[in-house]
Amino acid sequence: MVAKKIRPLVTSALTSQWLKGLRRGLSEIKRSAKGADHEVLYFHQPDDPYSDLLGQWLPELKARYNVDLKVILVAEPDDDAAPERQALEDYARRDAAKIAPYHKLHFTDPGHQPSAENLALARRALAASSHLISVVADIGAALWRDDTAALSSHALVSQQEADAVFENGTKMRERLGHYLGGVIYYAGEWYWGVDRLPYLEERLAKANLRHQGFQQLAHFQERPSFMAKPASGRLTVEFYPSARSPYSYVAMEETLDLPNHYPVNLVVRPVLPMVMRGLPVPRRKGFYILGDTKREADRIGVSFGKIADPVGAPVRRCYSLFPMANAAGKGGEFLQAFCQLAWAEGVDVGEDEGLKKAVERAGLDWNEAAKVVDNTDWEAEIEENRLQMMASGLWGVPSYRLLDAQGKELFSCWGRDRIWLLACEIQKALA
Numbered sequence: 001m002v003a004k005k006i007r008p009l010v011t012s013a014l015t016s017q018w019l020k021g022l023r024r025g026l027s028e029i030k031r032s033a034k035g036a037d038h039e040v041l042y043f044h045q046p047d048d049p050y051s052d053l054l055g056q057w058l059p060e061l062k063a064r065y066n067v068d069l070k071v072i073l074v075a076e077p078d079d080d081a082a083p084e085r086q087a088l089e090d091y092a093r094r095d096a097a098k099i100a101p102y103h104k105l106h107f108t109d110p111g112h113q114p115s116a117e118n119l120a121l122a123r124r125a126l127a128a129s130s131h132l133i134s135v136v137a138d139i140g141a142a143l144w145r146d147d148t149a150a151l152s153s154h155a156l157v158s159q160q161e162a163d164a165v166f167e168n169g170t171k172m173r174e175r176l177g178h179y180l181g182g183v184i185y186y187a188g189e190w191y192w193g194v195d196r197l198p199y200l201e202e203r204l205a206k207a208n209l210r211h212q213g214f215q216q217l218a219h220f221q222e223r224p225s226f227m228a229k230p231a232s233g234r235l236t237v238e239f240y241p242s243a244r245s246p247y248s249y250v251a252m253e254e255t256l257d258l259p260n261h262y263p264v265n266l267v268v269r270p271v272l273p274m275v276m277r278g279l280p281v282p283r284r285k286g287f288y289i290l291g292d293t294k295r296e297a298d299r300i301g302v303s304f305g306k307i308a309d310p311v312g313a314p315v316r317r318c319y320s321l322f323p324m325a326n327a328a329g330k331g332g333e334f335l336q337a338f339c340q341l342a343w344a345e346g347v348d349v350g351e352d353e354g355l356k357k358a359v360e361r362a363g364l365d366w367n368e369a370a371k372v373v374d375n376t377d378w379e380a381e382i383e384e385n386r387l388q389m390m391a392s393g394l395w396g397v398p399s400y401r402l403l404d405a406q407g408k409e410l411f412s413c414w415g416r417d418r419i420w421l422l423a424c425e426i427q428k429a430l431a
Helices: 002-014 017-034 049-056 058-064 085-103 116-128 132-144 148-152 159-176 193-206 246-256 283-300 313-327 331-343 352-361 366-372 379-391 416-430
Strands: 039-044 068-073 183-186 189-192 235-240 264-268 399-403 409-414
Touching (some): 049 132, 116 148, 132 148, 246 331, 246 416, 313 331
Parallel strands (some): 039 068
16 A cells, blocks of 8 residues: 555656756766767667668768767567567558658658568678768668669678677667667667657757757657648547557547547547557566656646556456446546546556546546446457457557548558647548
């Protein structure tokens, strides 16, 4: 009981702006004491589409900031950090191709990963280069179009030498506390892909490291505004959250607001958390997600950080009440209230007292909820939601599907940071 009360206070402290500022200050003191340059480490995985996008910006980053930018070559994530690997690879290609034009970058999804032979050539060429910042993009372009001749034209080290370089880089990434490719490490903090690059640039600018006359390179994508003219029809957005997912929670406010901006019907289809489906979430991944969620939550104005993890029984109790809430037109509001209590207020939502707060905050009657809580009738529907999500090439939460008036899928995406892209696709479909 005491641990349950203390844990939210601990997570609140760990995710606080005060502690982040302290860590940054100590990091700067250590750097200054050593007389070292500001070092930015970029971890590049050649067969990762998000690495390909970020790699295209390396020369510009180098030109704009007074930092020692180093490229570290890494292998793919371990299985525990990349469950459903095939789905992840297929989705990453499709997603990178979709977002590239909005960032004025280039990526074409060939429909498959690069061949093993050409990936080996790319790794050998990258490992041989002493000017990685300038060659990463060219080698990446050749790799993704499976251009063996172009890859072979570069200087190459032996396969054994390349393997050693990638192994060393992968060990460094793990030692520093991450697991993905396409990530940047600067003074104790991680920045994934083009989506999180603006955070790094803002930090470098505050440290007076941006060269005079240069502007910020990357910017957060914003959802387009209201429809400029009456829509020609009405669409459906299916929202796949998990009550145990911090990313799902911080996405809820903006997601539930979509029908106020666009002619869409919102259907909420919750799924079981990954760990409750037997999929691992390694410790380093959990820590990164916690810090990254807090960073995003602060930016968009959603409270987060005082946490009473609802994994297990609390989630099952929540889902046992979802059909009742949904029938009353309050399914989304109930999930949001449940998650807000768990992820922002540190309330034990597995106990009746906490669950009652969620029910009443959503405008529902606890007396009615108490009659049906802890039933198992919800299990088949929740599993059906997962199967539909997987059939659309999605596996993580929150995910989204955009359907036309006949129920045909027009678009699907994963992540809170793709709500802007979903809105663009809504406008495109109704133009």
